[in-house]
Each structure stands twice: as structure tokens, then as C-alpha cells.
Amino acid sequence: MPKYVIGIDLGTTNCALAYAEAPADPREPASVTLESIPQLVNPGEVRDESLLASFLYIAGATDFPAGSLSLPWPSDEHMVVGELARKRGVESARRLVSSAKSWLSHSGVDRTSAILPPTAPEGVEKISPLEAARRYLDHLRQAWDSKHPDAPFADQQVLVTVPASFDAVARELTQRAAEEAGYKSVILLEEPQAAFYAWIERHADWRDRVRIGDLILVVDIGGGTTDFTLIAVTEREGELQLERVAVGEHILLGGDNIDLALARHIESQLAAKGTKLDSLQLHALWQQCRAAKEQLLSEDAQKAEHPVTILGKGTGLVGGTIKAKLRREDIDRILLDGFFPTASSSDMPARRRAGLAELGLPYAADAAITRHLARFLRQQASTAEHGTVRRGASGLAAPTHILFNGGVLRAPIVRDRIIDVLNSWLAAEGLPAVQPLFGEDLMHAVARGAAYYGTARQGRGVRIRGGVPRTYYIGIESAMPAVPGMPAPMKALVVAPFGMEEGTGVRIENQEFGLYVGEPAEFRFLLSATRKNDKAGDLIDDPGEDIEELALMEVTLTGNQGEMAPVSLESLVTETGQLQLWCVARDGRRWKLEFNVREQAV
Amino acid sequence: MSRIVLAFRSFFSILFRDTLPEEVAKAYGYSKAGAVKAKAVAATPMAPEVKTSDGALQMLGILQRDGRLVDLLMEDISGAQDEQIGAAFRSVQEQCRDSLEKYFRLSPVIDGVEGSYTKIESSDPAVVKLLGNVPASGKAQGGLLRHKGWRAERVDLPKIVPSQKPDVIAPAEIEIE
Numbered sequence: 001m002p003k004y005v006i007g008i009d010l011g012t013t014n015c016a017l018a019y020a021e022a023p024a025d026p027r028e029p030a031s032v033t034l035e036s037i038p039q040l041v042n043p044g045e046v047r048d049e050s051l052l053a054s055f056l057y058i059a060g061a062t063d064f065p066a067g068s069l070s071l072p073w074p075s076d077e078h079m080v081v082g083e084l085a086r087k088r089g090v091e092s093a094r095r096l097v098s099s100a101k102s103w104l105s106h107s108g109v110d111r112t113s114a115i116l117p118p119t120a121p122e123g124v125e126k127i128s129p130l131e132a133a134r135r136y137l138d139h140l141r142q143a144w145d146s147k148h149p150d151a152p153f154a155d156q157q158v159l160v161t162v163p164a165s166f167d168a169v170a171r172e173l174t175q176r177a178a179e180e181a182g183y184k185s186v187i188l189l190e191e192p193q194a195a196f197y198a199w200i201e202r203h204a205d206w207r208d209r210v211r212i213g214d215l216i217l218v219v220d221i222g223g224g225t226t227d228f229t230l231i232a233v234t235e236r237e238g239e240l241q242l243e244r245v246a247v248g249e250h251i252l253l254g255g256d257n258i259d260l261a262l263a264r265h266i267e268s269q270l271a272a273k274g275t276k277l278d279s280l281q282l283h284a285l286w287q288q289c290r291a292a293k294e295q296l297l298s299e300d301a302q303k304a305e306h307p308v309t310i311l312g313k314g315t316g317l318v319g320g321t322i323k324a325k326l327r328r329e330d331i332d333r334i335l336l337d338g339f340f341p342t343a344s345s346s347d348m349p350a351r352r353r354a355g356l357a358e359l360g361l362p363y364a365a366d367a368a369i370t371r372h373l374a375r376f377l378r379q380q381a382s383t384a385e386h387g388t389v390r391r392g393a394s395g396l397a398a399p400t401h402i403l404f405n406g407g408v409l410r411a412p413i414v415r416d417r418i419i420d421v422l423n424s425w426l427a428a429e430g431l432p433a434v435q436p437l438f439g440e441d442l443m444h445a446v447a448r449g450a451a452y453y454g455t456a457r458q459g460r461g462v463r464i465r466g467g468v469p470r471t472y473y474i475g476i477e478s479a480m481p482a483v484p485g486m487p488a489p490m491k492a493l494v495v496a497p498f499g500m501e502e503g504t505g506v507r508i509e510n511q512e513f514g515l516y517v518g519e520p521a522e523f524r525f526l527l528s529a530t531r532k533n534d535k536a537g538d539l540i541d542d543p544g545e546d547i548e549e550l551a552l553m554e555v556t557l558t559g560n561q562g563e564m565a566p567v568s569l570e571s572l573v574t575e576t577g578q579l580q581l582w583c584v585a586r587d588g589r590r591w592k593l594e595f596n597v598r599e600q601a602v
Numbered sequence: 603m604s605r606i607v608l609a610f611r612s613f614f615s616i617l618f619r620d621t622l623p624e625e626v627a628k629a630y631g632y633s634k635a636g637a638v639k640a641k642a643v644a645a646t647p648m649a650p651e652v653k654t655s656d657g658a659l660q661m662l663g664i665l666q667r668d669g670r671l672v673d674l675l676m677e678d679i680s681g682a683q684d685e686q687i688g689a690a691f692r693s694v695q696e697q698c699r700d701s702l703e704k705y706f707r708l709s710p711v712i713d714g715v716e717g718s719y720t721k722i723e724s725s726d727p728a729v730v731k732l733l734g735n736v737p738a739s740g741k742a743q744g745g746l747l748r749h750k751g752w753r754a755e756r757v758d759l760p761k762i763v764p765s766q767k768p769d770v771i772a773p774a775e776i777e778i779e
Binding site (some may be wrong): 045046280308311315316323 | 667670674676677679682685686687688689690693694760761762763764765766768777
């Protein structure tokens with residue numbers, strides 16, 4: 001019996017860890033505590049910080065003085081994790097692994113092969129996105145064990161959060177990273193849900209604040225990613241119930257983009273005056289702009305400008321100092337026009353047009369978060385039939401409440417703009433304005449909420465019902481005469497419908513495959529974020545743009561050589577939220593389909 | 603033996619033979635028996651080979667690393683514009699203060715209002731310094747608080763790793779193109 005429930009926010013730029021005591025009395029409210037995380041902050045200096053910087057630096061022999069990378073626990077000393085990695089990475093960027101989580105969810109690369117950092121010089125040992133995630137999770141486990149010697153991590157109930165937009169492969173990789181990091185019983189939870197749990201944890205009277213039929217929009221803007229989720233308030237057997245009814249696409253756009261845009265703005269001002277910055281100075285400027293932005297945008301800020309200073313490079317500090325000012329009106333303009341422009345609910349984000357792109361992370365082509373939000377709410381109109389989604393006259397999903405999460409949304413100006421834009425859409429549908437739900441501590445809410453959910457699973461508190469946030473398909477080639485140069489048309493068979501719940505399974509009876517035993521058979525695996533009314537076993541003749549190819553799935557049937565076994569497919573969502581696909585023979589034999597992350601989806 | 607000679611002999615002896623020269627060890631009280639005993643007690647491989655006086659250099663190093671304080675103090679600023687100095691100082695001050703707050707907890711010795719009458723509660727001249735018309739007895743009931751004083755309530759400096767060379771306050775930086 002675990003003593004604690006531990007919630008881990010495995011973030012793109014920061015990780016956090018919170019815990020609650022496992023419930024003894026199911027009626028008592030859970031009280032969640034944040035745990036600080038010891039990490040190297042300077043060579044030879046380990047300090048407790050409230051967040052673990054999600055950066056990994058692959059140190060060479062000459063990077064740090066010998067013996068200055070020891071941690072309070074045995075560690076691989078040349079793989080530095082945390083604040084020191086982030087700091088040193090500024091000076092020596094080609095050895096720095098950053099945004100590993102975004103790489104983990106990037107289906108265009110082999111996420112188990114050593115590809116990070118992508119710019120590492122020849123001869124530097126690279127690591128895979130999976131391995132980077134494993135190292136962050138391992139650091140968090142060791143940190144816990146160093147602080148709680150009487151309650152070993154491996155004995156506790158652990159929840160790790162993932163973006164709601166993570167597909168089944170990214171979720172499985174996260175789970176695998178956790179298992180390889182020595183996590184015994186790990187459950188995955190979606191971040192926006194965790195943020196909502198954190199709100200519930202802080203508001204014991206939440207049942208009085210929402211009503212049946214309400215729709216809660218969770219907007220989560222972190223350092224590197226933006227995520228939208230809709231949660232509906234429904235009723236079952238007279239009890240209020242929460243149901244996660246929609247999840248947006250994974251958008252690689254966040255606070256770092258905003259800070260960089262501000263830095264570029266100052267850089268161009270300086271360039272106009274004839275001052276050129278090198279890459280280190282630009283990075284210093286980036287950090288300064290982040291600090292200046294936080295100063296100018298905080299709740300009680302009165303100032304109209306904040307100085308931005310880049311100190312001289314060498315020992316000539318005063319003489320070489322470059323100074324500039326970040327003006328409040330410039331921030332407002334860049335932030336509001338660039339990232340949160342007013343838009344109508346039918347505006348859609350611009351699509352990437354370039355035919356060739358640098359091989360890297362698929363960053364969002366359009367920086368306008370409000371247009372991404374418009375698309376998300378509009379998508380719910382077209383095909384979504386799942387659950388009870390409150391809609392306007394035009395079919396636009398119409399939230400009654402909005403909950404913010406993530407560092408960017410600490411700025412009132414950003415929250416106000418999102419609310420204003422959303423309200424203008426609601427007004428056009430003839431609906432009343434949205435009500436903001438105030439969360440606290442937006443940097444740690446996800447970890448807190450995860451710990452709370454852990455106690456809710458054990459019978460205390462409320463659970464959000466959600467299930468699979470996508471519809472999943474297996475691609476089937478049509479049986480047609482081969483035409484040279486033309487791939488056979490593909491049909492898509494629904495194997496796991498949207499919203500399929502944890503702990504349930506579906507057997508697709510009407511479609512059998514003849515599989516030869518003893519050799520690997522491959523399936524194409526597809527998904528859709530928007531087709532929510534497809535039922536298990538449906539065959540989609542002409543999959544359009546709303547169905548994306550995700551990965552290959554592979555199965556090797558053991559059995560008599562040369563035998564062909566007729567199998568049908570079965571999908572299963574485990575209690576921990578993992579989607580599994582199985583081949584089931586007529587005689588009841590079963591084989592699991594494994595994601596083949598080594599092959600790239602085309 | 604001059605201290606410089608001793609220092610050099612110790613340095614090279616430790617570097618190449620992993621031990622102190624015997625006469626140095628004797629002169630400074632680092633006998634072999636003591637060293638063995640210390641090893642047996644402390645299980646960590648990093649027995650501190652650094653002197654406590656290195657703390658001063660460490661502090662300079664920290665203020666330079668976090669706030670570039672040594673650069674600022676050592677620079678000839680006679681020809682610089684006040685505006686330029688102000689901009690640089692603002693940044694150095696902010697970062698040095700953050701650094702001080704991280705490694706120390708500083709508080710006033712007397713938490714009063716400067717310029718107001720304050721009772722004297724300590725006769726220790728290291729804690730309260732009396733100025734002006736101090737009576738012959740050196741004792742007084744109270745007076746105007748000129749300066750609240752500073753006290754370090756807590757010091758939380760990191761351990762010095764032997765390989766870090768405390769005498770190097772800031773390493774030279776070379777950018778490879």
C-alpha cells in the first residue's frame with residue numbers, strides 16, 4: 001500500500017513534482033504538497049529548486065572542473081540535467097538537449113534512436129528523445145528518494161502528465177521512459193485535466209460553481225506548447241460528472257516564442273542604431289526580455305517601460321554595455337497583434353506553405369494562438385457528435401467557463417485578450433460571456449492536480465471521464481488490380497473510437513485478416529482528432545485530410561511455419577490509459593501489435 | 603621556509619604524488635595518521651583539501667559569475683558617461699543582490715527606523731558602535747539610530763570542489779569559431 005501519491009509534470013521546459021498522502025479516510029480532502037528538486041545549478045553546487053529545468057547537457061572532458069558534477073546520488077556525471085545544463089547550454093549550444101518532450105511526440109523521426117542534440121558536433125555521444133525523457137524522470141525519482149528515505153519512490157503511486165494532444169505512440173514512449181527510469185506503477189494523465197483537478201483541489205465548493213450542461217475550456221500555454229481541452233459537466237445517477245469531450249492538436253508555440261519575438265524587436269532597434277549582437281548577446285537579450293516582460297505584465301505593474309541591458313562582453317563591462325528599453329506599448333503590440341490578435345471564430349491559422357523545411361521540430365506556422373483556438377472550437381462543430389457539447393447557432397463549441405494554465409497566462413493582459421476574443425465569438429452566436437475560473441500557481445498546477453487525481457482514483461474526490469482522445473484506425477489496402485506507379489487506395493478501419501474508456505475493450509468482428517505466422521506483419525496506424533462519430537468496425541473508404549497517418553504497427557505470430565492464421569482485431573484501453581491493439585485468432589490465441597517507432601510514417 | 607616555497611612544493615607534490623611533503627604536513631598539523639583517520643570517518647571521496655580562507659575568494663568568484671562585480675570594480679570608468687555607468691550598475695546590482703540573497707540571509711542588527719531614538723541593548727562594540735558624545739563610562743541608555751547594521755543570519759555557500767581552483771575568480775573565456 002503506497003504511502004504517497006506523486007504527481008509529476010514532465011514539461012517541455014520545466015518539470016515539477018507534487019505529492020499527497022494516500023487517503024486513509026476517503027471523505028477527507030487531499031492536501032497536496034510541492035516538492036523541491038535538488039539539481040546542479042553551478043559546477044559543484046547542488047541546490048533545491050521548485051522546478052527541474054528540462055534540459056540535458058552532454059558534458060565533454062573540458063566543460064566543467066573534475067568532480068564538480070556530483071549529485072547527492074550516484075549519477076552519470078557527463079549527462080547534466082537541470083539548471084546547470086540550461087546555463088551551460090547557452091554558452092555551448094551544440095551539446096544541449098532541449099524540448100526533448102516535443103521530439104518525443106514528433107512522429108517524423110525515430111524517437112528511440114540517438115538523434116539529440118541534432119546539432120551535436122561529430123564525436124559527441126547523442127541520446128534519443130526517449131532516453132532524454134528517461135533521464136529527467138530518473139532525476140525526479142532520485143530526488144524524491146534523497147528526500148524521503150523512509151518512503152521509496154518505487155513503492156508510491158506515481159502519475160506522470162502528458163499533453164492531451166499526445167498520440168498513442170507518444171504516450172507509450174512516455175510510459176516506457178518511466179518504466180526504464182525505475183517507475184513501478186505509473187499512470188498517465190492529460191495535463192489540462194490535471195490543471196482542472198488542481199482547480200478542484202483549491203475549490204472544495206466546485207459543485208456549486210458549475211451546472212449540468214456547462215462546458216469548460218482549458219487553455220494551457222506553456223514554455224513551448226499550447227494545448228486546448230474541453231470538459232463538459234454532465235450528470236450520471238444524480239451526481240455531477242465531468243467528461244473530457246475534446247482535445248486539440250499539438251501546437252508547438254508558447255512563451256519562449258513570445259520572449260524571442262521581444263528580443264528580436266529590441267535587436268532590430270539596436271541594429272537601426274548600428275549595434276550588432278552576437279548569438280550569446282542575443283541569448284542574454286532573450287533572458288532580459290523575459291524578465292522585463294514579467295515585470296511589465298505582472299498584476300500590479302505601473303511602469304511604462306523597463307530597461308534592458310546587455311553588459312560588455314570582456315572585462316570592459318561598463319564601456320561595452322548595450323542598453324535599450326522594452327516599452328509596455330511594444331509588448332502589448334507584439335503580444336496582442338502577433339500572438340493574440342482579435343479574430344473571428346471562422347478565422348483559421350495559416351498553413352505552412354514551404355515545400356521544403358529544415359529537419360527539426362514541426363513548429364506552428366502561425367503564431368496567432370487565438371486563431372488556433374478558433375479552429376479548435378470550430379472543429380468541434382463539423383463532425384463531433386461525442387458527448388454533450390454546448391454549441392452556438394453556427395455549430396461552434398461554446399464554452400461557459402474558461403480555465404487558464406501555464407506561465408504565459410500569468411499575465412492579466414493575455415488572459416483578458418483571450419476572454420475578449422472568446423466573448424466576441426459567443427456574442428455572435430447570441431450567447432452570454434464566458435466565466436473565468438481562477439486557478440492559482442500556474443507553474444505548478446499540473447503537478448498538484450496530478451497528485452490530487454491520484455487520490456481521486458483511490459476513491460476520494462471527483463474523476464474526469466475521458467477515454468481515448470482520438471479516433472484510431474488501421475489502414476487496409478483495397479483489393480484491386482495493381483496499377484504501376486500508383487499505390488493501392490487505402491481504407492481506414494476504426495479500431496478504437498473516440499472516448500473509449502479506460503478498462504474497456506472492443507472486438508472488431510466483421511473484418512478478418514489472413515496472417516502468415518513466423519514473420520512480422522505490418523499494419524498502418526492512423527488517427528483523427530476530429531472524426532468523433534466513427535464507430536468501432538466502421539470502414540472509411542476514402543480517408544481525407546482529417547485522418548492522419550501515425551506509425552506502423554507490427555506483429556509476429558508464433559505458430560507452425562507456413563500456416564496462415566485468420567485473425568480479427570481487438571482494441572483495449574488499459575486502466576492506466578494505454579491503448580493496445582491485439583490480433584485474436586478464431587481459436588482464441590492472442591498477439592499484441594507493437595508500435596514500430598523505428599519506421600517513419602510517410 | 604618561505605610561505606611561497608611551501609605553497610609551490612605542496613602544490614606540485616599533491617599534483618604529482620597525491621600527498622603533501624612531510625615537512626609541510628608536519629608544519630601545518632596534517633599528519634599521516636590524522637589523514638587516515640579522517641578518511642575512515644568521512645565516507646565521501648571528496649575530503650575537503652581547501653582552506654576556509656578560500657571562502658573569500660569563493661564569494662568573489664560567485665559575485666563575479668552571477669553579477670560581474672569584479673569586472674565592474676576593476677574597470678577604469680573615469681571616461682564613461684554616467685548614463686552608461688548607471689545602466690551597467692543597475693544590472694550588476696540586481697544580479698549581485700539576487701546572489702547575496704541566495705547564499706546569505708541578511709537582516710539588520712537593529713530593526714528600527716533610522717533617524718529615530720533607539721534604546722541600546724548591547725554593550726558589545728562589535729554589535730553596536732556608539733558615535734558622538736559617548737560618556738566616559740562608554741555606556742548610554744539610547745540614541746539616534748544612524749545605521750541599522752547588517753547581520754548574516756544564515757550562510758549557505760556551496761562546498762568547494764578541490765579541482766575548482768579558488769584563486770581563479772573567473773576563468774578566461776575563449777570562443778571557438
